Amino acid sequence: MIVVTGATGNVGRPLVAALAAAGAEVTAVSRTPPAELPGGVRHRVADLAAPESLREVVAGAEALFLFPGGPAPAELADVVKAGGVRRVVLLSSQGAATRPGDYAFFAAYEQAVRAAVPAATVLRPSGFTTNTLAWAPSVRASRQVEAPFGDVALPFVDPADIAAMAAAILLDSARTNARPSAHDGVDYEVTGPEALTPRDRAAAIGAALGEPVRFVEQTPAQARAQLVAVMPPPIADATLGVLGSPLPAERRVSADVHRVLGRPARSYAEWLADFLPAFR
Numbered sequence: 510m511i512v513v514t515g516a517t518g519n520v521g522r523p524l525v526a527a528l529a530a531a532g533a534e535v536t537a538v539s540r541t542p543p544a545e546l547p548g549g550v551r552h553r554v555a556d557l558a559a560p561e562s563l564r565e566v567v568a569g570a571e572a573l574f575l576f577p578g579g580p581a582p583a584e585l586a587d588v589v590k591a592g593g594v595r596r597v598v599l600l601s602s603q604g605a606a607t608r609p610g611d612y613a614f615f616a617a618y619e620q621a622v623r624a625a626v627p628a629a630t631v632l633r634p635s636g637f638t639t640n641t642l643a644w645a646p647s648v649r650a651s652r653q654v655e656a657p658f659g660d661v662a663l664p665f666v667d668p669a670d671i672a673a674m675a676a677a678i679l680l681d682s683a684r685t686n687a688r689p690s691a692h693d694g695v696d697y698e699v700t701g702p703e704a705l706t707p708r709d710r711a712a713a714i715g716a717a718l719g720e721p722v723r724f725v726e727q728t729p730a731q732a733r734a735q736l737v738a739v740m741p742p743p744i745a746d747a748t749l750g751v752l753g754s755p756l757p758a759e760r761r762v763s764a765d766v767h768r769v770l771g772r773p774a775r776s777y778a779e780w781l782a783d784f785l786p787a788f789r
Contacts, residue, residue: 511679512567512594514538514557515576519639520600523672524574525550531680538566560585567592572679575599577618586625596682596690597622597629598675603698604747606633607758611747628693630678635700635759636665636751638780641710645787648722654711655725657732658753662704664762667775671699674769698763702774710777714788717781729753 511528515521516537528535529547537543537552546552555562557578563585567573573594579585589597599622604612622629644654678692705713708724715722729749736745751759766774 510534510536510570511572511574512536512538512570513574514555514563515574515578515600516552517541517543518576519637519668520671520675521574521576523669524675527672527676528679531676533680536566536570538563557585560588564588564592567594570594572596572682573598574675574679575618575622577601577615582618582621583624586621589622590625594626595628596679596693597626598678599629599631600671600675601631601633603633603635603700603759604751605631606696606698607756608747608750611743611750623694628690630692630694631696632671632674633696633698634666634668634671635698636663638665638667638701638777639784640665641714641781642784642787644711644714648714648718648788652715652718652720653723653725654707654714655727655731656707656711657727657729657749658706659708659724659726660706661753661755662706662709663752663755663760664700664702664704665710665777666699666701666766667777667780669780670701670766670770670774674699674766677769692769697765697769698761699765700761700763700774702762702766702776704760704762705777713777713781717778717785718788 511533513521513525516525517539525537526547529550535550537550538555540556542552553566555566575597601619602612602615605615605619609616619631647653682690711722711724
């Protein structure tokens with residue numbers, strides 16, 4: 510059995526679908542039941558902020574996809590270990606490696622999971638292409654995008670690729686059973702195939718719509734005011750640091766998607782084609 514936490518999220522939903530399509534026995538976990546699930550997938554309610562709620566869910570599971578939810582990574586990792594889970598794929602963040610001080614939450618999860626399950630695989634994605642959906646209301650209303658650092662390019666990743674990598678790793682682990690897997694103990698950097706600026710992405714939306722989309726550059730202060738409305742100030746500041754002054758490692762296009770899946774990472778244009786109705 511493979512347990513997927515965060516099963517209703519941008520990564521969890523396509524991961525559950527991919528595992529089910531491959532014939533795996535899947536338990537989807539979230540705080541509230543999803544509207545629908547693939548056939549044969551069972552759902553269990555649990556809250557990662559309350560690790561004990563996951564104890565019965567993971568008991569006897571062969572593998573686990575762990576979304577880093579909740580403030581107690583060590584306690585949650587202990588529950589996973591007690592359940593006898595042999596393989597874990599942890600969704601972390603690129604920042605855990607590039608800015609461990611700013612992304613201490615993710616770094617703590619990596620440390621706790623590695624201590625509990627040494628064979629764990631860690632996925633460290635860059636920013637998600639789905640973050641662009643925050644622009645959808647202004648694009649629909651006025652064909653305009655507002656964002657800071659208009660000419661700073663970063664390799665945003667399609668969450669579908671993260672899900673595909675997690676599925677490939679979990680299914681490989683299931684096939685090897687108790688034997689070692691090539692993914693054991695590996696950290697993967699997960700990015701898109703190209704670095705694009707906010708101005709580039711706004712232009713791509715306009716091209717896909719067949720109408721110009723105007724780019725308006727925000728000041729860092731304006732962008733921060735928006736971010737702190739939806740996230741704690743330290744996370745907002747760390748996010749602005751990556752967006753405005755990325756380190757070389759944060760600008761780099763990784764080959765890990767191709768390495769695991771045997772195909773290139775999905776481009777921004779491919780992601781946009783799937784989500785274009787949100788911008789119309």
